[in-house]
Amino acid sequence: MTDATAHGWRGDPEIAAISAKKGTNMRYKRRLPATFAAGALLLAVAACGGASGGTAAGGKSLTWASTGGQFQEDEKKALQQPFTKQTGTAFVNVNPAEPAQVKTMVAAGRTTWDLANMSWIYAGAYCGKLFEKLDDPSLDRSKFPPGTTHDCFVPTYRYANVFGYNADDYPIEPPSKIEDFFDTKRYPGKRIVQDYVKNGLLEAALVADGVPLDKIYPLDVDRAFRKLDTIKDSLIFAPSYGAVQQMLVDHQASMVMTVTARLIATANSGANLKPVWDFTTTDIGVLVIPKGSAHKQLAQQALAFVTAPAQAKAYAQLTGVAPARTDIDVNSIPYTPMQKLFNAFLPDRGRLLEQDKKWWIANTDALVQRWTRWKVS
C-alpha cells in the first residue's frame, strides 16, 4: 500500500523530467551527458519527495501513522478533528504503522511520522533509540492506571484479550471458565488465536493450570508452553485480524481469544459469538513519537489532548475500546449493546489482569523466537 502511494506522488516529477528531456533538441554527442543530468535530476526530485513526504507546506501539521481501515477513520473523527478545530493543526494520515519502518526512518535520519499507533513493546524496548521520551508536563502520568505508563508511552485507550465462543457450537452446556478453553475433551473444536505471543494465551494457560493471579508474573514460560502443548492440535494461529473474523463467521473455529474490537466486528458480521468472563488479560493502546520527529512538542500536546475525557469518550463510543484515564467513568459511555457485550471494563467481568509492561518489554524478543520454534515444530 505504501509502495503504491510512494509511486503516486513520485510519478509527477518523473514525467516532468522525462518530458523536459524530450523537449531539448541537442546534437547527438551531447545526449549522453544530458541523459545523465536528467537521471540525476530525477533522483534528486525523488529524494526531495521522500524527505518532505507527508508534510503540508506552511501551517502546523502532524503525520499520524495507524492501522488504516475503519479504526483510523474513527481516530480521525474522534481524536484528530477536535484537535484541528482547537489548534489549527492539520493531520496527514498514513498506514500501516510498521515498527520496521520507524527503524528505517531513524537509521536514514529522516523521520516523517510524528505519532504512531503501534505496540508499546517497541517504544519500551527502543525508548530513546527509536522513540522519543515523553517529557511534556501536560502528560500527567498519575491519571493513568498504575503500571501502564513508561518514559516513552502513556496509554490512549484500553482493551482486552477476550475469550469468546461460537454459541451455535455449544448449545447445551456453553463454556463458562478459562479452564474450558484448555479442555478439548468436553469442549471439542478449533480454537483460533492471534499468531502473536502476547495474545493473552500464556497468561490464560497459567491461570487454567492453577497459578494464582498475583503469581502470574514473572511468567513461568515452560509451564505455560507445557499447558499449551495439550491443546496444540486444536489451535489455529491466525495470520491477521481479518482471518480471525473470516474463520469465525465461516465456522472454521469454535473458540477464540482475540482483542475486543475484533470480536465486536466479528459478531456484527454474523457470527453467534458470546464472551466468557472468568479470567481476562487487559492491555493498552498507545500513540508513540518516533525518534527525530520534527514536531515533538506539538505531538505531545496532541497526545495529552486525545486522552482528555471528551475525546477519549468519543473514541470509545466509536470503536468499543475503553478510555485510558482513570477519572473517566466507563459506565457513562453510550456503548451499543454489542460493544457492551464484549467490553471487559464494565462491572461483573470476572478476574482482570493487566499485562505486565516491564516483563513483556524485557522478554518479548526471546518469546517471539520461542513461539515461532514451538509453532513450527
Place this chain on the structure above:
Amino acid sequence: MTADAITSEQATRPPRQNRPDRRRVLSPAGRKRAAGLLLLLPALIALTMFFVLPLVSIVVDSVTDPEPGLSNYAQLFTDGYTLRVLGRTLVVALVVTAAGVLLAYPYTYMMTLAGPTTRAVMVTVVLVPFWTSMLARNFAWMVLMQDGGVVQGALGLVGLGGTRLLGTTFAVTVSMTQVLLPFMVLPMYSVMQQIDRRLLLAGQSLGASRLSSFRKVYFPLSLPGVVAGASLVFVLALGFYVTPALLGSPQNALIAQVISVRTRELLDFGGGGAMGVFMLIVTLAVLAASRRLTGLGSAARVGQMGAGQAVAGQAVAGRNER
C-alpha cells in the same frame, strides 16, 4: 587488392583526409555501440538502484547488525526452526515445480498442435489467472478449500470427507501450482512452437515408432523450455508470501513468513538479512545442481537464461505479492 576488401559500408564513408577531428567523431559501428549503451542505461540504473544496492545493503546488514561477525548466520543453524522451515520451503517449491511440469507439458504440447482459434482460447485460459489479482485468487482458493467447502464436499463423495485442507501445506501447494502455471507454460510454448514437426516424420520414416521418435527427437528439443520454465517456477515458489499466509497456517510457515516475523516483529534486520542471503545461496546451489543434472548443452544455456529471468521475475513477483 585492398579495394576488394572494402565493404560497401566503408565505401560510402567520406575519405579520411577530409575529416580532421576523426578521433572525436564515432564510426558508424561505434555509434551503434554507444546507442546500445544508451538504451541499456535506464535498465542498468534501475537495476543498480533497486536490486544491486538493496542486495548489498542486506548482505552488509547481515554481517554488521547487531554486531560485526557471522553470529546471524550461526544462529540460523541453532535457533531450531530456520533449517526446518527452509527444508519445507524447498520441498514445496520442488513439488510445485514437478506438478507444474506434469500439468504444463501436455497442455503446451496440445497448444502447438491446435488450430489458431483453439490455441488463442488455450493461451487465454492460462493467462486469465495471471491477470487477476493475487489476493482475489488466494481468497477464491480459501473459500473452495475451507471446512465444508466445495473441495471437501467432493472428497466426501469418495469417502475422504472431513479431510482438513485449509491451513495445510497441501492447500498452499495446490494454489501455488495454479498461480505459477503461466510461468511454466509460456517458456515451454516459445520453445515447442519452434520445433520442426517434420523431424518427427523423418524419425518415423527411418523406422522409429511414434513413441520413440517423440522420446528421442521431440522431447530433447523441448527440454530447454522445460528447464527454463521449471527454474523460473522453482525460484518464484521459494519466495511466496501471500499464498502460504492465507491458505497455510503459521505452523506450516514458509521461509518468507519467518523472514517477515524476523524483520517486522523483532526488528532484527541483520537476522532477516542473513536468512535471505542463506536462501539465495541455497537457491543458486539448487539451480546449479539441476542444470548439471539435466546436463544438455543447449538446455543449460537456456536454463542459464531462465535463471536470470527468474531472479528478475522474483523481484517483480515479490512486489506483486506485497
